[in-house]
Amino acid sequence: MTIWNRKxxxxxxxxxxxxxxxxxxxxxxxxWVVGAGLSTLETAAQPFLALCGPPRYSEIRLNLGQGVQGVxxxxxxxxxxxxxxxxxxxxxxxxxxxQWTYLGVxxxxxxxxxxxxxxxxxxxxxxxxxxxxxxITDSADDVQPLRKQYTLFLGVMSQFCYVGAQVAIAGYxxxxxxxxxxxxxxxxxxxxxAQGLYAFNRFxxxxxxxxxxxxxxxxxxxxxxxCIVFSISAMNTSGNTSIALCIIVFCFESCCFATIFSMSxxxxxxxxxxxxxxxxxAISGGMVFPPMMAAVIVRPTKRAYRNGHPYVLAWIFPIxxxxxxxxxxxxxxNTEVNVxxxxxxxxxxxxxxxxxxxxxxxxxxxxxGKRA
Numbered sequence: 001m002t003i004w005n006r007k008x009x010x011x012x013x014x015x016x017x018x019x020x021x022x023x024x025x026x027x028x029x030x031x032w033v034v035g036a037g038l039s040t041l042e043t044a045a046q047p048f049l050a051l052c053g054p055p056r057y058s059e060i061r062l063n064l065g066q067g068v069q070g071v072x073x074x075x076x077x078x079x080x081x082x083x084x085x086x087x088x089x090x091x092x093x094x095x096x097x098x099q100w101t102y103l104g105v106x107x108x109x110x111x112x113x114x115x116x117x118x119x120x121x122x123x124x125x126x127x128x129x130x131x132x133x134x135x136i137t138d139s140a141d142d143v144q145p146l147r148k149q150y151t152l153f154l155g156v157m158s159q160f161c162y163v164g165a166q167v168a169i170a171g172y173x174x175x176x177x178x179x180x181x182x183x184x185x186x187x188x189x190x191x192x193x194a195q196g197l198y199a200f201n202r203f204x205x206x207x208x209x210x211x212x213x214x215x216x217x218x219x220x221x222x223x224x225x226x227c228i229v230f231s232i233s234a235m236n237t238s239g240n241t242s243i244a245l246c247i248i249v250f251c252f253e254s255c256c257f258a259t260i261f262s263m264s265x266x267x268x269x270x271x272x273x274x275x276x277x278x279x280x281x282a283i284s285g286g287m288v289f290p291p292m293m294a295a296v297i298v299r300p301t302k303r304a305y306r307n308g309h310p311y312v313l314a315w316i317f318p319i320x321x322x323x324x325x326x327x328x329x330x331x332x333x334n335t336e337v338n339v340x341x342x343x344x345x346x347x348x349x350x351x352x353x354x355x356x357x358x359x360x361x362x363x364x365x366x367x368x369g370k371r372a
Contacts, residue, residue, distance in 0.1 A: 155264025
């Protein structure tokens with residue numbers, strides 16, 4: 001009986017360690033679920049935005065969608081710091097605000113699930129994409145095997161390097177501004193300004209692409225070149241000048257992701273959906289390059305090598321496209337498919353012509369009745 005009445009004592013350190021371990025395990029599970037959901041959403045949404053509509057406006061649609069995302073990136077931290085958690089972060093009220101905020105986000109996502117379930121989204125098949133590619137190029141020939149789609153693989157490499165550079169620069173912009181002499185709060189505000197300009201320039205790039213002289217392949221070439229030039233300039237200056245140059249890098253980053261994505265899908269035909277999944281997977285560059293930059297940041301003597309190199313690798317893709325693939329890019333850019341005429345209307349015309357050319361069939365029963 002003494003066993004059941006035994007008193008067990010546990011130190012406060014052990015309890016704290018157990019709580020931290022449980023919280024860490026829970027966070028890992030949450031991160032895995034959120035990551036799986038976001039990757040699935042990206043894999044479905046990005047190709048759908050690029051393909052659903054006239055092919056000539058593919059880059060414009062995707063840049064507009066990315067612009068809305070940029071607005072969310074700009075507004076969310078402001079709402080969190082100035083509205084939801086203002087003056088209550090380290091209090092019990094602040095914890096309650098966090099709970100209600102996440103509950104609201106969860107409810108909003110649940111509403112989106114219902115809307116996506118009820119909305120009549122068309123299914124994009126490989127056969128449809130192959131037929132669309134034939135209509136654009138006026139050719140009935142099948143596209144090359146996936147292993148020979150060099151434009152796609154170069155685009156994936158470019159997307160991988162670009163996203164890595166973008167995430168690294170955004171993640172360490174506050175550190176960069178503090179090193180340039182600004183306080184932590186000022187550095188945070190400057191990051192907000194940079195993200196606002198980033199979102200605005202996505203809409204601006206979409207507007208410019210509506211005009212024929214501003215071809216997407218030209219825009220991508222110039223914008224990535226701007227990222228290279230201004231990031232190197234920011235590395236080799238100091239003070240407010242370096243901060244301003246770094247913010248300009250955000251402006252030139254604006255249209256790169258969406259334009260790389262859309263241009264890489266040009267001419268894939270039946271491989272389009274798989275190519276889109278590869279391009280979404282290239283976002284993993286945002287996991288690779290930031291730790292590399294963090295390793296360099298701790299060495300002050302290596303300041304000149306913190307940014308820029310991933311942009312140079314990403315710049316290879318627009319150079320290749322403008323030199324060797326400009327014909328197929330311009331063909332998709334200038335096509336009138338789904339603009340002045342659609343494949344659906346052409347199919348109706350073919351069916352009507354087929355009916356007109358059908359031989360007249362006489363009902364056998366009526367003929368036999370007349371003979372009788």
